[in-house]
Amino acid sequence: MAGVGGIGGDLDRWLEPFLAALGHRKRRLWAPLYLRGLLGPSERKSLQPMAASLGLSGHDQLQHFIASPAWDDAPLWRVLAEQANRLVGGPEAVLVIDDTALPKKGTLSVGVARQYCGQLGKQANCQALVSLTLAGREVPVPVGLRLFLPAEWTRDAGRCAAAGVPDAAVVARSKGEIALAELDRLIAAGVRFGPTLADAGYGASAAFRQGLSERGLTWAVGIPRNQKVYDVDVQLIPPAGRKRRPAPDQEPREAGAVLADLPWRKVTWRHGTKGPLTARFVAMRVRVGDGATWANNRHLPGDEVWLVGEWRSSGERKYYLSNLPPRTSLQALAAAIKARWVCEQGHQQLKQELGLSHFEGRSWTGLHRHALMTCMAFAYLQHRRLAGQRPARSGKNPDLHSGTATIAEPAGRTSRHHGAALR
Structure with a gap:
């Protein structure tokens, strides 16, 4: 055989x-x-x-x-x-x-x-x-x-x-x-x-994001547009009177609303077989609202992370959180987020x-x-x-001459910014 x-x-x-x-x-x-x-x-x-x-x-x-x-x-x-x-x-x-x-x-x-x-x-x-x-x-x-x-x-x-x-x-x-x-x-x-x-099926979970951070991992995950976040300069007010927990000095806001009026910039994250892959992106540093509950099911500010928005050519908007370093560029953030396509x-x-x-x-x-x-x-x-031993493809099916299934080529050359996003 x-x-x-x-x-x-x-x-x-x-x-x-x-x-x-x-x-x-x-x-x-x-x-x-x-x-x-x-x-x-x-x-x-x-x-x-x-x-x-x-x-x-x-x-x-x-x-x-x-x-x-x-x-x-x-x-x-x-x-x-x-x-x-x-x-x-x-x-x-x-x-x-x-x-x-x-x-x-x-x-x-x-x-x-x-x-x-x-x-x-x-x-x-x-x-x-x-x-x-x-x-x-x-x-x-x-x-x-x-x-x-x-x-x-x-x-x-x-x-x-x-x-x-x-x-x-x-x-x-x-x-x-x-x-x-x-x-x-x-x-x-x-x-x-x-x-x-x-x-976002995973990124919507605070426990999942925190589990990644507890393992010392860097991550970039999708979130729903209504994910609550705080400005990065939010402060906690010490409890007074009957209050048992500190309270933030500002109300949390939904991610979609936070980014809505900011300037979105066109970014190319990779060159595919049909040309450059582009969309408009925006990013800002925030404190994500996934800490302990303090009132009316509102959560205290957690870690400082990137909040990223993507505005696709179809008009659809997607939102992400990432703990990549503060000095990461918008193009590098986009490249990291979009690297998920390969799965x-x-x-x-x-x-x-x-x-x-x-x-x-x-x-x-x-x-x-x-x-x-x-x-x-x-x-x-x-x-x-x-290893350079790939058999030639014959249409979309496995090569019938060699009798082996084959793996498709990547969609195009890697963006020159891809490495920067992953360092």
């Missing part, structure tokens, strides 16, 4: 640290085969088509490898983090936190529920995975995919048990809490990166070319292990690309 996918011994050499972590002889056999199935020419990357493309008589042993709870895949996730760090890690890399949805029919697949599905752009029956992507030089490598369990699942221990959810995972956790736990795993594995980036490319290719969304099993173990194998396949292709 060494020649499947036209990748030969190169894949075997790249897999050596993963196989060393596996240990068990049979798993050392089936892991490369499963990976070759994901990388191969089959349009559908579920078990039966992969088994057929590999020339196997059936798919039972692939099923056992991917779904068996008898072995721990945590060592493979660690090796993946180490390999991703070797490929693209460093102080100028970014770590992008996001989530991706897998549309599903029925109610038995683990974690499936009616919730927002980004792929469809609406509420739909789907599984939601919290994703972490390490990216350097506009080259993404997914390093974490962890299922979010909706409340209707965590409240039903029997349903979780039927889907094989470990007892320790049957607990209500927000996507932000899952992301912070995955961050700790990556930091423990020695992954190196600069800013951590996330959209969308990764999600699309994980689903379409490597079969993340094709898994038909229902179990917790099977879903996460399939997700792990798709991330390993993605990392391997990035290894080939960075």
Whole structure:
């Protein structure tokens, strides 16, 4: 089977640290085969088509490898983090936190529920995975995919048990809490990166932002327009009389209102295949209102950060907070914020070319292990690309001559200000 996918011994050499972590002889056999199935020419990357493309008589042993709870895949996730760090890690890399949805029919697949599905752009029956992507030089490598369990699942221990959810995972956790736990795993594995980036689904949470700061990370995250902020010179008035807490000497205001009347400046943050990518931006230093509650659900001023506004050509306005240094330029702020785009490319290719969304099993173990194998396949292709071994593309599909999936080129050369934003 060494020649499947036209990748030969190169894949075997790249897999050596993963196989060393596996240990068990049979798993050392089936892991490369499963990976070759994901990388191969089959349009559908579920078990039966992969088994057929590999020339196997059936798919039972692939099923056992991917779904068996008898072995721990945590060592493979660690090796993946180490390999991703070797490929693209460093102080100028970014770590992008996001989530991706897998549309599903029925109610038995683990974690499936009616919730927002980004792929469809609406509420739909789907599984939601919290994703972490390490990216350097506009080259993404997914390093974490962890299922979010909706409340209707965590409240039903029997349903979780039927889907094989470990007892320790049957607990209500927000996507932000899952992301912070995955961050700790990556930091423990020695992954190196600069800013951590996330959209407003995460950035709206004060606990999430504070969790990033407590870990000593720089970050830039989206927020809703009604996020309350204070002027940077806000002062606290000591409590008097019956008051138990100090009070600020000014009222907090919504982020959208604070930036509305300031001068917005056109900024180019990157040059894409269709020309420069531009929008109007504005930024000012503020104290974000995420401290202790002092009155009528109003919060005391917290840390001093950047409040950034983006005015897109469509007329839509987006808002962000960032703890990048005070002397960071507007162009560097914009470049850091917009570096988050690269995870969308990764999600699309994980689903379409490597079969993340094709898994038909229902179990917790099977879903996460399939997700792990798709991330390993993605990392391997990035290894080939960075080594100059990328096979030629044939249209939008995997190259049928080599039989391997491919990873798209970045959208264009990196902005010359990108490094400044990430230092």
